[in-house]
Amino acid sequence: MDVKNAFLHGDLEEDVYMRIPPGHGREKEQGMMCKLYKALYGLKQSPRAWYSKLSSVLIASGFKRSYADSSLFVRTGKVGRLIVLVYVDDLIITGDNMDEIQSLKSTLHETFSIKDLGSLRYFLGIEMDHSPKGLFLNQRKYIVHLLHEVGMTDSKPAHTPLKSNLKLNFEGEPLSDISMYQRLVGKLIYLTITRPDITYAVSLVSQFMYSPTSLHLIIVKRILRYLKGTVTKGILMRNNGHFKLEEFSDSDWAGNAIDRKSTTGFCTFIGRNLVTWKSKKQTVVARFSAEAEYRAMASTTCELIWLKTLLGDLGISCNVPISLHCDNQATMHIAANPVFHERTKHIEVDCHFFRNQVQSKLLETVYTKSCDQLVDIFTKILPSAQFERLLFKFGSSNSLDPA
Structure with a gap:
């Protein structure tokens, strides 16, 4: 669900003043200011004020804020359990009773202007596909957009994120555009949400954010070439x-x-x-x-x-x-x-x-035993066969695999 004009619903706890906006008619009068009673977009207090407002509405409806994650709210009752996950003005609502879900939507609609976006299929760059096996998560669109951005849509795919004999150091010419390297690595970090297979490789290249060289950029591009060949891979959350x-x-x-x-x-x-x-x-x-x-x-x-x-x-x-x-x-x-x-x-x-x-x-x-240690994929560079074997154990699969 999406809340329209979310930040305008927040109540300010501090005294905040602003200049009279143009067109009001009194903006030229000396010393005249506007005192705000509600939050506006652009105020540093607006995100917190909106969160406080939404929290108060949910808590008044019987929800409890999670101790582990302040953006998670849970309500447990005789008729079932409701869960609300909040990201700014986007809400994910799930539960085991559809009547309770509809009742919550009506309650929220009484206070806010909301738009029901239907079943969850896409959220913050993460695609969700439901199947008889469970829920499949991947970031295919995000990867395709990233490859197009760097001009690597026609690049040759790599079988692994890193070469097996790679030794990272500070060799190579310093990059003239450090910010470009930092942006690429930052986007790769976001991809690790559903791609454990690139986590170690991204961890390595992120250690050179302030002094990258041409060698480090080559490694980043190899990770992108690996993503080119595995664009449909993701994580399967089994439902049994x-x-x-x-x-x-x-x-x-x-x-x-x-x-x-x-x-x-x-x-x-x-x-x-x-x-x-x-x-x-x-x-x-x-x-x-x-x-x-x-x-x-x-x-x-x-x-x-x-x-x-x-x-x-x-x-x-x-x-x-x-x-x-x-x-x-x-x-x-x-x-x-x-x-x-x-x-x-x-x-x-x-x-x-x-x-x-x-x-x-x-x-x-x-x-x-070391031969059965799954975490090797997060601590060292592995040969292709061992790399694929561990990915299979992790549940990393292809979205094109039959459900």
Whole structure:
């Protein structure tokens, strides 16, 4: 649903004055100003005022704001559950009772001027296709527009985002137009919402945003050539299965040849569905591989706590320990054994938050062989065959595949 002139509905809490607009007749009088009682487009207070207004209407209708995401509102009652997701003036409304959905639309229409856009098919550049298997998400139109923008619609497709023998450094001529590189990488970052296959590659090129060279631009163009050949790929959210949370965590110890920092990678499954993933360079240099893995699992734990809170807001409880898969037994021993470790005394206190969650039985570490580690796709460059095998396990599929 779309709210028309959303920012004009906000009520101002501060005293805001503006010059008298042209044509009023008194704009030339010395010292005359207009005091605003309602928000206008262009005010820095307008977005917050609109959010406060919409929140008050939803809360008055029995909704509760999510603790995990302030743009998510949930109402649970005897007749079913309603969920509202807000992005500025666009609302996604879903639930298990159509009468309740229609009643909410009528309530909103009494306060705002709204337009019903029908079933959700396209939202913020993300396309949604419903099928008997579930919900398929991809960004095909976004990719096609991006390729057209950079003049690569006829480029030769690449089989993988990165060459298997790639070593990133500062070689190459500095780019004369840094902003062009930054815009391209920024758009690639947005594509990682539905494309876990390019997450690691985009993470690498984003580390050179302030000093890109011709070599880095070549790598960005290879990612675009890979997208050219996989434009219809996306993520399938299956509509069957369970709600068990599972997390896979890994790190590439000292994998960065420039500063020898490690890369954290993790992904989260709810049942068979991949819901979150991440690839990010760690902020400090790890002295040994177990430390790098320990830091990665600490970051993973924060993601799990947030996701558990979000599921709780949606009425899905997680009463059993969450399985956290790791391929480093030394890290698992550090987390399980509370005794003082000489080699880990320099690790920051916030990283030991992970150990506390293991000891409180919120998490359960599970050893996974390196050959079965799914997160390798987020921490290192893989050969084509292994790359495709992991993508299949993630549920990454083609929109042209039969449902």
